[in-house]
Amino acid sequence: MIENLKKIINESLLKLDVVKENIVLEIPKDSKNGDYSTNIAMQLAHELNKSPVVIAKEIVENINSLLIEKLEIKGPGFINFYVKKDYLFDNINTILQEQQNYGKTNIGNHQKINIEFVSANPTGTLHVGHGRGAVYGSSLANILSFVGYDVTREYYINDGGNQISNLNKSIKIRYNNLCGSNEELTSNCYHGKEIIDVAKNIYEKYKDKATDEVINEYGLNYLLDAIKKDLSKLRVYFDVWSSEKKMYEKGLVEKTLNKLVNSGYTYDSENALFLKTTLYGDDKDRVLIKSDKSNTYLLPDIAYHFDKYSRGFDLMIDVLGADHYGYINRLKAGIEMMGKKSSNLTIKILQMVRLLKDKEEIKLSKRTGKTVTLNELLDEVGVDATRYFFANKSLDTQLDFDIGLATKKSNENPIYYIEYAHARICSILREYNDKIEIIENYNTINTECAYNLLAKLYEFPNIVSLSAKKYAPHIITNYVYEVANLFHVFYNFEKVLTNDIGKTKERINLVKATNIVIENALSLISIDALERM
């Protein structure tokens, strides 16, 4: 519809000898201002040296289209379009035909896109903060895939660095305790309860005969499995699990280092090897190899991203916590030095989740083991509410998560409002219990609230595209809330199931179409709506 109207406006402008590329057409917040509205006359006022209202009049005089019911010029020079409602009725049939495909577009055009998210170090249990990144990444993956991208979901396992040595050490000490020693954890150890569980498992299986290799391998696998289990409980799945250790084994890290050195991007200083990241906008050069000859994390990270580029992705997204902000410039610099375009990599930073209990902050620390785990959260709040809660907020705001509030399960969480609309729809459809068929002409739907609902359903494909372009799943959750709201209004105003069969059939189609849109939207966030409440 928008494209059609733009064409109509353009034709009208041609008669005024004006050519304008980017005509802005929007859906006014207030339906008193039409179905669609354009500010074109105001934009041309300066250029044509005429008052916007005069220009608007000239444009309107040249418009003659069957699509349009009525045109109005209002305010400082807005042209408001009232469109014939036929397209809304046609769209009901479109939705019924396309079903779970309604809303799909092909803006991705099969481009390969890689989304790396969560990637938590396997040194402990996932906590609430990881949940935010997990929900964001998985929802975004759903959305991008829905609009035609070829999406790969990837988790990078940091199983090669310092933290793993500390993990191994921690498990070993806990294990030794079980074997009778009085050793105590040192300050760089992990104090989480799950470390004790690992040690217990090892002890049960191997008694006091476990070698270091056994302990290390068992520990990593145990913790990774736990992470996978928690993620699957949150409905988060990955296509690729990359391992840092394997990258070393395949020689990718070494190759990367050689390339950086040979290209002259490094220099020795203070017994360490530095990378000239300032060449690409970083505020200081970064150490690649420390004076004790071990790597910093930057080197394998550059190697890892180079590997992703080599695997042929057109676009890449990393989802990282706010504490990684400083990392972006040096990583992108490294990528450029490896001969790749760093602009193909988008790094989405998610602001911190602050945990509160009764308005008091709980300080999180994996080291000391004081966390609220993702698993506990899911047990208390449920998957659907948790996913909605996280997905509903833009990434840029820091998020206060009050455990007390979340567990209340009250209607503070708007997911219940949406699920209620869905449950009402399901109830109607159960009761109707007859075939749903395409209707050529909708004759009896003519109320304001039905039009509003239909117009909202019509927006869905555009909303999905917008949310994909902006990498913003919360646009979907806001949208589906509005759909639910308009449905509740409709539901209160009009009865669907009546003795008038023709009327009932038309309304049933509208209700069914609403249901399809709600389910499609929720499925992009991986939320299952209840059929009964």
Place this chain on the structure above:
RNA sequence: GUCUUUGUAACUCAGUAGGAUAGAGUAAUCGCCUCCUAAGCGGUAAGUCGGCAGUUCGAAUCUGCCCAAGGACACCA
């Protein structure tokens, strides 16, 4: 100090690349079930869009400066 995110109703947040009288939910208050689920609908009240300047027909949105909060500024990840 430098970089960065945020600041919108009492609270939690939207605000669709600059639009019309700034919107929802929660909390407050007043109505609405003989009827498909009242976890709903409608009404009222609640705002210096952190502050000041600028850009223009028009600013919560863009620019500059200031204030406040979070995060980052390691040979940690």
